[in-house]
Amino acid sequence: MTEPQPSPSQRRLDAIRNRLSQASKEWSISADAEGTHLLAGNNGQETIAIIPKAANLDDTELALRAPEDLRWTIELYGKLATRLRAAERELLRLRSHQNDPKNYAAECAMKCKEPAFKKFLEERHGLERPLTDERVNTRVRSLLKVSSRSKLNEDAAAAARWRDLRDEFDAWRRNG
Numbered sequence: 346m347t348e349p350q351p352s353p354s355q356r357r358l359d360a361i362r363n364r365l366s367q368a369s370k371e372w373s374i375s376a377d378a379e380g381t382h383l384l385a386g387n388n389g390q391e392t393i394a395i396i397p398k399a400a401n402l403d404d405t406e407l408a409l410r411a412p413e414d415l416r417w418t419i420e421l422y423g424k425l426a427t428r429l430r431a432a433e434r435e436l437l438r439l440r441s442h443q444n445d446p447k448n449y450a451a452e453c454a455m456k457c458k459e460p461a462f463k464k465f466l467e468e469r470h471g472l473e474r475p476l477t478d479e480r481v482n483t484r485v486r487s488l489l490k491v492s493s494r495s496k497l498n499e500d501a502a503a504a505a506r507w508r509d510l511r512d513e514f515d516a517w518r519r520n521g
Contacts (some may be wrong), residue, residue, distance in 0.1 A: 449497035
C-alpha cells in the first residue's frame, strides 16, 4: 500500500521545519553605525543581516524577531495538531458508539455473566472472590454509579460510563 502524497502545504511545512532544525539555535541582536545586526551561531555570532538605521521600525522588529517567532509558531502548530488528532480520535470513538445496541442494561446483564468479565473486574476493579453473580452485579452498579442497570438505558452519562467500562474490558481482553 502506497502512502498518499503530501499536500503542497505539508511539503512547505516540512521544508520550514527542516530549515529550522538546520539553522542556528542561538540568535542575538546588536547595533553599530551601520545599523541593527541580526546575529546567529554559537561562537563568534556571525552577522546574518544588517538593517539600516533608516528602515521602518515595524519592519525592523518583524525581521529581527522572525527566528524566535517562527520557532514559537512551529511549536504551537505541533501542539495544536496533536490536540486536533486527539479530538478526531474521540469523534471517531463517539461515532462508533452510534451503532451500539440501545439496550445497555441487557448488554450489561449479559457481560456480567461472562467468566472473562468477572476476571476483568477482579483484576482491574477489585472484585473479591468468590466471583458470584451478585458480587459482580453489585460491583458493576457501584462502578457505573447507578442503583439499577435499567438506568443505563435512561441516563446518557451512565450509558457513557458503561461504554467506557465495556471498552476497557475489550482492551483488557485483547491484551491479556
